[in-house]
Amino acid sequence: MIDQKVPLCAPSLLSADFTDVASAVRLVEHSGCPWLHLDIMDGHFVPNLTFGPKMIRDIKKITGLFLDAHLMISNPESSLDSYIDAGSDAVTIHYESLIHVHRILSRIKERGVYAGISFVPSTPVETLHEILPLVDLVLVMSVNPGFGGQVFIPGSLEKIRYLADYRREQKLSYRISVDGGVHRGNAADLLRAGVDILVAGSAFFNAPNPAEEVPYLLAEKII
Ligand code: DX5
Ligand code: ZN
Numbered sequence: 636m637i638d639q640k641v642p643l644c645a646p647s648l649l650s651a652d653f654t655d656v657a658s659a660v661r662l663v664e665h666s667g668c669p670w671l672h673l674d675i676m677d678g679h680f681v682p683n684l685t686f687g688p689k690m691i692r693d694i695k696k697i698t699g700l701f702l703d704a705h706l707m708i709s710n711p712e713s714s715l716d717s718y719i720d721a722g723s724d725a726v727t728i729h730y731e732s733l734i735h736v737h738r739i740l741s742r743i744k745e746r747g748v749y750a751g752i753s754f755v756p757s758t759p760v761e762t763l764h765e766i767l768p769l770v771d772l773v774l775v776m777s778v779n780p781g782f783g784g785q786v787f788i789p790g791s792l793e794k795i796r797y798l799a800d801y802r803r804e805q806k807l808s809y810r811i812s813v814d815g816g817v818h819r820g821n822a823a824d825l826l827r828a829g830v831d832i833l834v835a836g837s838a839f840f841n842a843p844n845p846a847e848e849v850p851y852l853l854a855e856k857i858i
Contacts, residue, residue: 641810641831644852645670645703646845649685650783650836656690659840660698666846671700672814672834675718677708680732681781688714688721695722703834705753705814707780708732712739719746727751727774730758730766740769753814755780760794764801770809773798774834778815783836787816792828799829819851819858826854 646668651659663671673691678684691702704723708714711728712735718726726743730736730752743750751772752763756779763773775798777791791813798811812832813825822833833852842848850856 639669639701642826642853643670643832644668644839644849645672645812645832645834646839647672647674647783647814647834647836649674650840653686656694657697660694660700662840662845663700664698666839666849668839668849669701670703670832671698672703672705672836673723675704675706675708676781680709680729681707683781688717691718691721691723701725703727703751703812703832705751705774705834706732712742715739715742716746719743719748723748725749725751725772727753727772729780730754730763736766737769740766744769744771751812753780756788756791760797767798767801767805767807767809772810772812772832774812774814775830776815777813777817780815785816787818787821791815792824795825795828795830802829817852819848822852823854823857 646663674685676683676685701724703725704718705727740750749771751774752770753774755776775791775794777787778785810831813830814834817833817835818838835852839845
């Protein structure tokens with residue numbers, strides 16, 4: 636089980652300036668957010684490319700932030716270990732990216748990091764029933780994965796409610812994370828629905844003062 640205090644905000648590096656990653660990491664530390672969300676895209680599972688394990692390894696050297704790796708890659712089994720070896724604290728794979736989801740989640744857990752499952756907007760949440768008892772984190776994709784700055788898909792809210800109810804009914808302990816189109820205007824609804832972790836790319840990095848945006852994203856301050 637993830638023992639960090641929740642709810643929390645996890646800024647996504649995707650919206651930062653890739654020519655100055657160290658400054659982006661300092662910005663997240665300064666904001667008080669304990670997690671850094673790292674989007675790994677392979678140009679195959681999603682139509683965009685970002686970075687691989689070396690970036691995670693280099694970031695690990697300069698920060699104590701919890702590194703939340705979101706693998707948007709085909710065939711994650713073949714490179715899974717490299718992302719864990721690089722220093723990821725949580726590894727989230729996509730339900731749609733492989734057949735033997737159960738096996739890879741067990742492997743992630745065996746390696747001693749948090750195991751996460753994500754699913755794209757067109758995948759029904761009920762599909763996850765069999766694996767929910769296995770996971771530490773469920774990452775609800777509230778946009779089609781691949782790019783930052785997209786508009787939140789409203790049906791995602793219902794998926795979050797469903798996951799929160801199911802967790803309570805089944806006495807499970809996974810954390811619910813939401814990724815895509817999160818901003819100060821929908822954060823309160825997401826938290827009410829049961830979200831524990833708000834991933835925010837553009838809402839954080841494009842804010843005039845990212846640290847000042849965080850209380851709005853956590854609905855501690857209202858617009
Ligand atoms: C999209 C990524 C997100 C992205 C979110 O595929 O998984 O983590 O950074 O960006 P925003 O918050 O701008 O929608
Ligand atoms: Zn992501």
